[in-house]
Amino acid sequence: MDIAFIWATFLRLIAALQVTLSVWALSVFFGAFIAAGVTWMRVGGIRPLEWFARAYIFVFRGAPLLIQLFIVYYGLSSFPAVRASIFWPFLRDAFNCATLSCALCTAAYQSEIFRGALAGVPNGQIEAARACGMSKSLLFRRIIFPIALRQALPAYSTEVISMVKATALVSLVTLWDVMSVALKIRNDTLVTYTPLLIAGAIYFVVNYMIARAFIFIEQWLSPHLRARSA
Amino acid sequence: MTWTTALGFGERGWGPALLYGAVMTLFVSIAGLAIGAALGSLVAWAKLSGVRVAGAIGEGYAALFRGLPELLVVYFVYFGSSAALTGLYHLLGGEGFLGVPGLAAGALAVGVISGSYQAEVFRGAYLAIAKGELEAARAVGMGPWLMFTRIIGPQVLRFALPGLGNLWQVALKDSSLISVTGLAELMRTSQVAAGSTHQPFTFYVAGGVLYLALTSISDRVFESAEARATRGMRREAH
Amino acid sequence: MTSRSVFGAALACSLLVLAGAASAKDWKTVVIGMEGAYEPYNLTDPSGKIVGFEPDVAMDVCARMKVECKIIAQDWDGMIPGLEAGKFDVIMDGMSITDDRKKQIDFSVPYADVPAALATAKTSPLAKLAGAGKLINFDKDKAAGAATIKALREAMKGKTIGVQVSTTHATFAGDHLKDVATIKEYKTTDERDLDLKSGRIDAVLDDQTEIVAMLAKDDAKDFTQFGPMLTGGDFGVGVGMGLRKTDADLTAKFDKAIKAAFADGSIKKYSLKWFKIDTTP
Numbered sequence: 155m156d157i158a159f160i161w162a163t164f165l166r167l168i169a170a171l172q173v174t175l176s177v178w179a180l181s182v183f184f185g186a187f188i189a190a191g192v193t194w195m196r197v198g199g200i201r202p203l204e205w206f207a208r209a210y211i212f213v214f215r216g217a218p219l220l221i222q223l224f225i226v227y228y229g230l231s232s233f234p235a236v237r238a239s240i241f242w243p244f245l246r247d248a249f250n251c252a253t254l255s256c257a258l259c260t261a262a263y264q265s266e267i268f269r270g271a272l273a274g275v276p277n278g279q280i281e282a283a284r285a286c287g288m289s290k291s292l293l294f295r296r297i298i299f300p301i302a303l304r305q306a307l308p309a310y311s312t313e314v315i316s317m318v319k320a321t322a323l324v325s326l327v328t329l330w331d332v333m334s335v336a337l338k339i340r341n342d343t344l345v346t347y348t349p350l351l352i353a354g355a356i357y358f359v360v361n362y363m364i365a366r367a368f369i370f371i372e373q374w375l376s377p378h379l380r381a382r383s384a
Numbered sequence: 385m386t387w388t389t390a391l392g393f394g395e396r397g398w399g400p401a402l403l404y405g406a407v408m409t410l411f412v413s414i415a416g417l418a419i420g421a422a423l424g425s426l427v428a429w430a431k432l433s434g435v436r437v438a439g440a441i442g443e444g445y446a447a448l449f450r451g452l453p454e455l456l457v458v459y460f461v462y463f464g465s466s467a468a469l470t471g472l473y474h475l476l477g478g479e480g481f482l483g484v485p486g487l488a489a490g491a492l493a494v495g496v497i498s499g500s501y502q503a504e505v506f507r508g509a510y511l512a513i514a515k516g517e518l519e520a521a522r523a524v525g526m527g528p529w530l531m532f533t534r535i536i537g538p539q540v541l542r543f544a545l546p547g548l549g550n551l552w553q554v555a556l557k558d559s560s561l562i563s564v565t566g567l568a569e570l571m572r573t574s575q576v577a578a579g580s581t582h583q584p585f586t587f588y589v590a591g592g593v594l595y596l597a598l599t600s601i602s603d604r605v606f607e608s609a610e611a612r613a614t615r616g617m618r619r620e621a622h
Numbered sequence: 623m624t625s626r627s628v629f630g631a632a633l634a635c636s637l638l639v640l641a642g643a644a645s646a647k648d649w650k651t652v653v654i655g656m657e658g659a660y661e662p663y664n665l666t667d668p669s670g671k672i673v674g675f676e677p678d679v680a681m682d683v684c685a686r687m688k689v690e691c692k693i694i695a696q697d698w699d700g701m702i703p704g705l706e707a708g709k710f711d712v713i714m715d716g717m718s719i720t721d722d723r724k725k726q727i728d729f730s731v732p733y734a735d736v737p738a739a740l741a742t743a744k745t746s747p748l749a750k751l752a753g754a755g756k757l758i759n760f761d762k763d764k765a766a767g768a769a770t771i772k773a774l775r776e777a778m779k780g781k782t783i784g785v786q787v788s789t790t791h792a793t794f795a796g797d798h799l800k801d802v803a804t805i806k807e808y809k810t811t812d813e814r815d816l817d818l819k820s821g822r823i824d825a826v827l828d829d830q831t832e833i834v835a836m837l838a839k840d841d842a843k844d845f846t847q848f849g850p851m852l853t854g855g856d857f858g859v860g861v862g863m864g865l866r867k868t869d870a871d872l873t874a875k876f877d878k879a880i881k882a883a884f885a886d887g888s889i890k891k892y893s894l895k896w897f898k899i900d901t902t903p
Contacts, residue, residue: 216599579659
């Protein structure tokens with residue numbers, strides 16, 4: 155093994171971690187807001203909004219992110235009307251497009267998780283709260299939201315972690331994240347496994363830290379379950 | 385070449401190739417989900433068993449395959465298993481390369497990844513079973529096997545269904561990485577067609593539409609399965 | 623599974639591969655891996671057959687060597703592991719011969735060398751760059767090469783240039799233009815061309831044949847080739863077949879056959895058919 159090559163590769167990949175992490179953090183952050191809106195439309199009981207939310211989830215969850223990214227970055231820009239619009243300064247930039255695409259996609263997954271968590275709030279709790287005369291907003295703030303949040307966490311951590319790996323697709327729009335830099339080094343040197351293994355180790359460490367953070371939050375939110383959690 | 389010719393079923397049309405790719409994607413994803421279910425329930429059982437070593441192995445497996453980039457897993461599964469197979473073949477006196485078929489290696493790779501996620505889904509579903517039901521079952525003298533087939537199994541499946549629906553989507557997406565094995569699934573076919581005709585836009589949109597078609601069929605399947613599994617439960621009030 | 627056992631498995635795999643490749647072979651059949659998505663080097667027709675410049679060259683030289691050649695499709699991501707594992711014996715995929723790559727695999731003599739060229743919008747000031755159409759060889763005429771780089775650096779100041787990643791064009795742009803211009807690297811040329819048309823980039827640097835093919839299309843009438851064509855130096859010696867280092871005998875056979883195919887004009891014929899120009903190195 156060539157130690158100098160390993161070290162040089164490691165440094166280049168660590169430098170690219172900035173791209174991976176910034177696309178990831180921004181898209182998960184904005185995705186959560188979009189997801190909250192979509193979930194509200196999906197379960198709010200207003201028919202047209204529910205249809206819109208269903209269509210949104212269907213499209214952004216069903217089509218691969220790679221294709222969504224292609225359409226947002228290369229597809230939209232092929233229309234002169236888009237290039238003349240006020241959105242062009244935003245859409246012209248690869249980083250904006252990548253973050254937007256990742257946010258739209260993860261929002262579809264996140265909203266399904268939120269919906270599942272809301273449905274999982276036990277009926278008894280809601281009935282009890284109503285019986286005590288809680289108002290709708292108080293019921294949501296005190297009972298539904300905290301319980302749903304806690305129930306959503308395991309699935310949410312999975313989605314957040316898979317987004318770290320999903321950002322490897324952004325090289326399609328000329329952003330060079332950890333995985334694509336590893337592939338680039340492989341293409342230039344034809345050394346196949348070393349760059350990929352180093353990239354794998356970096357992803358593993360990052361994802362492991364995120365997973366630990368979620369376990370910590372989950373335990374902190376579930377003091378009453380501590381005796382039972384395996 | 386207009387897009388209608390490009391996507392058509394004529395001599396220069398990619399219609400049949402794309403449909404074939406969609407069928408391959410479907411096969412690999414279904415097989416991957418099934419392999420993942422087997423691995424996932426095994427790991428969930430290991431984590432719940434209370435046996436320290438089994439739990440640690442299960443934990444390690446889940447952490448490794450959830451943390452590693454999927455492309456890397458596909459690499460190791462395909463080239464690792466092919467190299468092992470070729471080595472065995474040489475030991476038996478054979479010559480040349482013996483590859484694991486792309487479909488099998490792809491399904492195994494998707495399954496190994498899916499299994500690491502399914503383990504968590506199954507574990508969560510098991511923990512969601514009301515404790516009282518298990519105690520009641522024990523109280524009436526049910527054996528472990530009967531308890532599993534009558535009480536635990538059906539309820540785990542019911543609670544796990546929404547999570548499995550999400551993982552089915554993940555398996556569909558992961559199947560697009562197994563083009564490394566040479567299998568002409570939907571994503572590779574779209575990319576090959578785009579590169580051969582210089583019409584990326586046409587073929588990426590066509591590929592996207594076919595993925596949506598697969599999703600829409602599978603959504604139906606999961607919805608009716610969910611409706612069937614929860615038919616004995618109270619509807620949520622909100 | 624621990625990460626240590628993954629390394630162990632990887633090691634075991636590579637040992638198995640070495641054991642497999644070490645046995646000397648009497649070459650009767652040769653398997654060639656191609657991507658099948660790199661028009662016009664190699665492309666796939668809708669029936670799944672791989673056609674193009676490289677399949678024509680391959681069939682020609684194989685006939686000269688009296689071996690039976692089989693072409694199989696292989697995604698680029700699995701190209702080197704596939705060669706190492708013995709899934710195929712030769713890579714033909716428009717792969718430029720470079721010193722870094724030679725550390726891992728052996729190359730045949732080059733079978734094509736396409737000069738690099740530049741393209742931009744007709745309205746761009748770049749379109750008026752001097753030396754249009756002139757061929758500059760960095761190896762043969764050092765003075766003209768230095769002058770060309772100076773002029774290019776002057777013209778490209780503050781511009782954005784698109785190149786395909788891991789090509790000699792990317793190497794050239796990185797070596798000579800990175801500090802004055804923004805270099806954007808694309809995974810495929812199609813995507814880069816879309817960005818040229820949308821105005822995200824000001825110029826592209828690519829094989830002259832690619833540039834001509836791109837400009838020939840209906841939606842590219844506002845764009846033009848500009849400046850000199852470039853060869854030698856960073857652009858290397860051309861594209862060659864990639865083979866395992868343990869198969870020196872096979873590489874020698876291919877070298878001989880490729881030279882013979884150049885001598886009687888066969889490869890020139892294929893290059894005129896697929897590239898429309900003579901790409902003889």
